[in-house]
Amino acid sequence: MRADASGSVESASDADADQARRALAAVWRIESARIVATLTRFTDDVGQAEDLAQEAMLEALRQWTEEGVPNNAGAWLTTVAKRRAIDGWRRRERLDERYAAMARDLEQQGGEASRDFFDPDTIDDDVLRLVFVACHPVLSREAQIALTLRIVGGLSSEEIARAFLVPVATVQQRIVRAKKTLAAANVPFAVPEPQDYAERLGSVLSVLYLIFNEGYLPASGEEWVRPDVSAEALRLARMVANLMPREPEAWSLVALMEFHASRFAARVARDGxxxxxxxxxxSCWDRAQIERGRIALARADRIGRGRASYGLQAAIAECHAVAPTAADTDWGRIVVLYEALGRVAPSPVVELNRAVAVAMATGPASALRLVDELERSGRLAGYPGLRAVRGELLARLGRTQEARGELETAARLTGNTRERAALLAKAAALRPTAG
Structure with a gap:
C-alpha cells in the first residue's frame, strides 16, 4: 500500500507487483544456492537456512512492490534472512556473545553497505560446502539428490519429480526428511576431510550433472537453455576435480560438461x-571449451583406471565435438560407446540414446524396434523423449500419421514451453503420404 500527500492510501499497481515478482524469480534462479549456502554457514542448519530464505522472499515481494527492487537484490535477501535469524535467537533467549557480535556487524552494515555484501571467494566455498552437506552419507541417495537439486540447483519439487518420474509428494517428503536428518545428525557445514571424499564423490557428481542438465535442457519453463545454471554446475565440478585430482570420474564429468557447454551459443535461434x-x-561452438574438455578427458584417461559412466558419456560428446559437420560424425563409434555405457550404467534413457545412434548409423527401422521394446517395458512411461524419438523414426519411415501422433503426445508430456513449440511445429510440418 502507498499513501499520497493527502493521506489517502492506494494499492500498489499490478505493474509494480509483476516487476517485483519477475525480479525475485530471476534473483532466486541465479543466486539461490549462494544465499542458502551463506545462511547455512550462518545458522549451521540447512533446513533453517532455506526457511529463512523463503521468509525473506515473502518480505521482498511486499517491499519491492512498494519501494522498488534494490541494487543488489541477492545481498538484500541474505541480509533480511540473517536479521530474521537473529530476531529468532533473541526471542528464544539464545543470543550468546557470538550471535551478539554477528548482530552488531550486520546492523552496522546498513542498507547501503549491503551493496558490497558478497565476497565471491567465500560464496564459492560456501556453495561447495553446501553440496557436500547435502550429499552427506547419513542421507539416502534419493534424499541426497532431491535435497541438492532443491537447495543448490534451485529446482522446484515439481521439476525434480518430473526429472525422476516420481510423484511430487514423494520428492517433498524426501526433502523434508533430509533436512530433519541433517539437523538430528548435527552435520557440520564443511567440506569433508580428504579421506572421506570417496564416500560422497558419487552423489556429488550425480547431482552436479543433474543441475548442469537443468541448465542445458530445463524440464519446465519458457527457456530452452539456462547457461547460468550450467555454468555454476561446471564451476563446482572443476572445484571437485581439483579437490580429488586422482579421481578419473571427476575429470570425466568436467570434460562432459565442457563439451556440452561449448554448444550453448549455437543451440538457440534469435527468437528463442x-x-x-x-x-x-x-562455427559458433566454443573451440577453447572443446579443447578444455579434451584435456580433462585425457587427464582422466592418464589415471589409468579405464572409463566409467562419465568417461564414456564424455567420449560420446567428444565424437560430436570434433566432427567438422554433422555428416562427419562417427556414429558407428557412438553406438559402440553407448553399448559400453549400457553395461556400465544401465538405464532406459541410455538405451533410448543408443537407439538414436543406431538410427543414424544403420537406419530408422532397426532403431524403431529398439524403441518399441523400450515402450513395451514401460520403463519410460510418461517420458516425452521416448515419444519424440519414436515420432522422428516413424517420420523417417514415411509413417507420417503415426509420427504426428507421437510428436503431439511428446509435446503434451513436456513441461518446457520451447520444447513443446518445437515438437508441435514438427508435427504440423508432416504431410500425409499419398495412398
Missing amino acids: TPIPLDEQDR
Whole structure:
C-alpha cells in the first residue's frame, strides 16, 4: 500500500507487483544456492537456512512492490534472512556473545553497505560446502539428490519429480526428511576431510550433472537453455576435480560438461527457437571449451583406471565435438560407446540414446524396434523423449500419421514451453503420404 500527500492510501499497481515478482524469480534462479549456502554457514542448519530464505522472499515481494527492487537484490535477501535469524535467537533467549557480535556487524552494515555484501571467494566455498552437506552419507541417495537439486540447483519439487518420474509428494517428503536428518545428525557445514571424499564423490557428481542438465535442457519453463545454471554446475565440478585430482570420474564429468557447454551459443535461434544438433552452426561452438574438455578427458584417461559412466558419456560428446559437420560424425563409434555405457550404467534413457545412434548409423527401422521394446517395458512411461524419438523414426519411415501422433503426445508430456513449440511445429510440418 502507498499513501499520497493527502493521506489517502492506494494499492500498489499490478505493474509494480509483476516487476517485483519477475525480479525475485530471476534473483532466486541465479543466486539461490549462494544465499542458502551463506545462511547455512550462518545458522549451521540447512533446513533453517532455506526457511529463512523463503521468509525473506515473502518480505521482498511486499517491499519491492512498494519501494522498488534494490541494487543488489541477492545481498538484500541474505541480509533480511540473517536479521530474521537473529530476531529468532533473541526471542528464544539464545543470543550468546557470538550471535551478539554477528548482530552488531550486520546492523552496522546498513542498507547501503549491503551493496558490497558478497565476497565471491567465500560464496564459492560456501556453495561447495553446501553440496557436500547435502550429499552427506547419513542421507539416502534419493534424499541426497532431491535435497541438492532443491537447495543448490534451485529446482522446484515439481521439476525434480518430473526429472525422476516420481510423484511430487514423494520428492517433498524426501526433502523434508533430509533436512530433519541433517539437523538430528548435527552435520557440520564443511567440506569433508580428504579421506572421506570417496564416500560422497558419487552423489556429488550425480547431482552436479543433474543441475548442469537443468541448465542445458530445463524440464519446465519458457527457456530452452539456462547457461547460468550450467555454468555454476561446471564451476563446482572443476572445484571437485581439483579437490580429488586422482579421481578419473571427476575429470570425466568436467570434460562432459565442457563439451556440452561449448554448444550453448549455437543451440538457440534469435527468437528463442531451439536448433537441433545436426542443424547447428558449428562455427559458433566454443573451440577453447572443446579443447578444455579434451584435456580433462585425457587427464582422466592418464589415471589409468579405464572409463566409467562419465568417461564414456564424455567420449560420446567428444565424437560430436570434433566432427567438422554433422555428416562427419562417427556414429558407428557412438553406438559402440553407448553399448559400453549400457553395461556400465544401465538405464532406459541410455538405451533410448543408443537407439538414436543406431538410427543414424544403420537406419530408422532397426532403431524403431529398439524403441518399441523400450515402450513395451514401460520403463519410460510418461517420458516425452521416448515419444519424440519414436515420432522422428516413424517420420523417417514415411509413417507420417503415426509420427504426428507421437510428436503431439511428446509435446503434451513436456513441461518446457520451447520444447513443446518445437515438437508441435514438427508435427504440423508432416504431410500425409499419398495412398
